[in-house]
Amino acid sequence: MRITPCSECSLRKLECFSKATSDEISFIQSYKKTEIKLSAGKTLVHQGSRNVELYTLKSGWAFRYSLLENGKRQILNFILPGDFIGLQAELDKELNYGIESLTECVFCVFPQDRIMDVYSQYPTLGYDLTWLAAHGELIVDENLISVGGRNALQRIAMLLVSLYKRASSIGEVVDESFNFPITQQHIADSMGLSLVHTNKTMAKLKLYGVQEITNNRIKIRSLDKIARLAEYYSLPLRNRPLL
Amino acid sequence: MRITPCSECSLRKLECFSKATSDEISFIQSYKKTEIKLSAGKTLVHQGSRNVELYTLKSGWAFRYSLLENGKRQILNFILPGDFIGLQAELDKELNYGIESLTECVFCVFPQDRIMDVYSQYPTLGYDLTWLAAHGELIVDENLISVGGRNALQRIAMLLVSLYKRASSIGEVVDESFNFPITQQHIADSMGLSLVHTNKTMAKLKLYGVQEITNNRIKIRSLDKIARLAEYYSLPLRNRPLL
DNA sequence: CGAACCCTTGAAACGGGTCAAATCGTGTGG
DNA sequence: CCACACGATTTGACCCGTTTCAAGGGTTCG
Structure with a gap:
């Protein structure tokens, strides 16, 4: 599978994303571990799992959900290209939600255990992560x-x-x-x-x-x-x- | 009004909070602008306002809510001592929620416009902010x-x-x-x-x-x-x- | 051609909403 | 100290939005 370099990521060309400097982009490139491709209807992250990585959805649609004991499934939010996933996870704790693809999806994978690099090397990106987490909350708020x-x-x-x-x-x-x-x-x-x-x-x-x-x-x-x-x-x- | 220094904050003695270094604490002290005291049932932040500051609830209970056009009020989450507020806000955008006190409350105020200092000077605290934002989402998830x-x-x-x-x-x-x-x-x-x-x-x-x-x-x-x-x-x- | 999904439709039961009004503090002013 | 107002809690009766149960039809795919 050929992987496009971050600097040529088609998402980055969209107006809705803020501009990153080329330094930042190459850092992101180095932070990125790999890509994961999923066909439709597959589970990226299982509810109850631990030590989850961080992901950016590069293409496709997905959703985050939680299963209740009574058999109901509550969908917490839908995930569209460019959305960042996994900040809600806490290292070593069981996740209370899972993530499943709706279409074929490609995820960029960032290792959770190197996340401090972001903050120590690129404070601006650290702030961006906070912003993304906060923005995620706003979407759940709406729901x-x-x-x-x-x-x-x-x-x-x-x-x-x-x-x-x-x-x-x-x-x-x-x-x-x-x-x-x-x-x-x-x-x-x-x-x-x-x-x-x-x-x-x-x-x-x-x-x-x-x-x-x-x-x-x-x-x-x-x-x-x-x-x-x-x-x-x-x-x-x-x-x-x-x- | 006498203000306790952050290093002697009574919250900090609680087990549920992670330990901060004295450097970090003195940075937090310098970042802190002032305190706001509110009696019960008062509004700290009005829905629709802009340029909100960041707050830590030092004592008392409060809640975050959103008013709908049909007159209903949806409470998004309750706020207890130690909770951090305001990350959901986006600079210069109208807030879709308000914050109101349930009891007499004291809030520590941190200026929004200096938030980048946190990331550039204390990466670890920057990460903490992301964690707090993500944790806030988890609570809304639960609701x-x-x-x-x-x-x-x-x-x-x-x-x-x-x-x-x-x-x-x-x-x-x-x-x-x-x-x-x-x-x-x-x-x-x-x-x-x-x-x-x-x-x-x-x-x-x-x-x-x-x-x-x-x-x-x-x-x-x-x-x-x-x-x-x-x-x-x-x-x-x-x-x-x-x- | 069946299996698996998804979308539709009808009928009946019920959880929760709405309306209305009484009770119980608790704080205020005369 | 009592009278009154206001907010919060209760309770009863009725109604309606939504759920549940059941079953039929469409489409895709092996």
């Missing part, structure tokens, strides 16, 4: 706000809007539509709804003429309309760091 | 898991267990009981339940002989029992950094 305070229609609308915006920022939206490898079961598990009710609610949303899904691609007809439905409060977006 | 996947009884049980553990780790639990400045409305808003149903559920919990509340103090009779009820999955605890 909690949805699940805790909105009804089914609004929750799903909210999820679609937020995925649309995230997909859009990395250039995956073409003609108001984008690849959507998420099943209704995923939506249900992420929004704390049953599969059946999720299905009926999405049918209703479709009636509103707002979205339609055909072979793994979703088209959002009117972002305004769906955002109004969700009482969408826009998440502040700024350029984000990429490791 | 999302509860709200998304558990019923009312379990959610409240879960909340009580987790508050018990957190209070216990900072030495606030005496004889299985601790100060509990949280109203049923707070519990409702944090667990995505209505006030009425929260009340009825707590009455049921009381019947289980599990907890009782008298003048702002809660007594947990059997942590085991209530934890089993909640299908509690213990959050990994390690010593955490204190800034």
Whole structure:
């Protein structure tokens, strides 16, 4: 498998990521251990495992979830290209969540045990890591706000809007539509709804003429309309760091 | 108002915090701008404000919340002594949440605009900040898991267990009981339940002989029992950094 | 052609929401 | 010291959003 050097990473060309200096990029390159390629539906990290590495999702979609004893699965957040994963892990502690791919995925792997190098050699990147961790919390915040305070229609609308915006920022939206490898079961598990009710609610949303899904691609007809439905409060977006 | 020097901070004597070197402590001292004292029920940070500082809660309890357009308030997490606040903020962006005190509180204030000093001068503290941000996400994760996947009884049980553990780790639990400045409305808003149903559920919990509340103090009779009820999955605890 | 998934739909049961109102402090002012 | 206001806790009745159970249909893939 040929691995592109970090300096030529296609993600880095996107506007949504902040510019790194060439020094930083070559440090990142040296910090990067390898790449992992996963086909769709595979587990990158098992719930309950220890000593997890750090990852950047280079391509594909994935999600982070937690299984409850009652058999339910709560999806904590969806992971899109450029997202950094693993900071929530604590060395030597059992993880309370797992990570699974939705499509074929490529992850860049950074060894957890060398993380202090980042802070001691590139303070700016250290700050970026903090920023990424904090930003991760904001996304979970949004999900909690949805699940805790909105009804089914609004929750799903909210999820679609937020995925649309995230997909859009990395250039995956073409003609108001984008690849959507998420099943209704995923939506249900992420929004704390049953599969059946999720299905009926999405049918209703479709009636509103707002979205339609055909072979793994979703088209959002009117972002305004769906955002109004969700009482969408826009998440502040700024350029984000990429490791 | 007399301000204790960081080196004599009473929190620092607690076992639950990792040890800092005296160098680090004096740096923290110099980074600290001032202290803010708030009486109960006051707002430290308004939702929608910008340019927020960073804070450590030195004493008292507080909480972080977000108001929805439909009038609901979602409590994102409760804040206990030693917790660090404000990393979720992004400079110059509107905050999507506010912070309010539950009791009289004292906050240590650290200027946002000097945060890079931490990373450039004390890499280890920089790493600690990342850890704190990531740990904050874990707590929100737990709430999302509860709200998304558990019923009312379990959610409240879960909340009580987790508050018990957190209070216990900072030495606030005496004889299985601790100060509990949280109203049923707070519990409702944090667990995505209505006030009425929260009340009825707590009455049921009381019947289980599990907890009782008298003048702002809660007594947990059997942590085991209530934890089993909640299908509690213990959050990994390690010593955490204190800034 | 079946197996495995995913999406759909209908009907019935229930957990939790909403509305309304009473009770119980606790602090305030006359 | 009592009267009153205000916030928090309770309780009962009713309603509705969502869950659960059950079953049918579509599509992909070996």
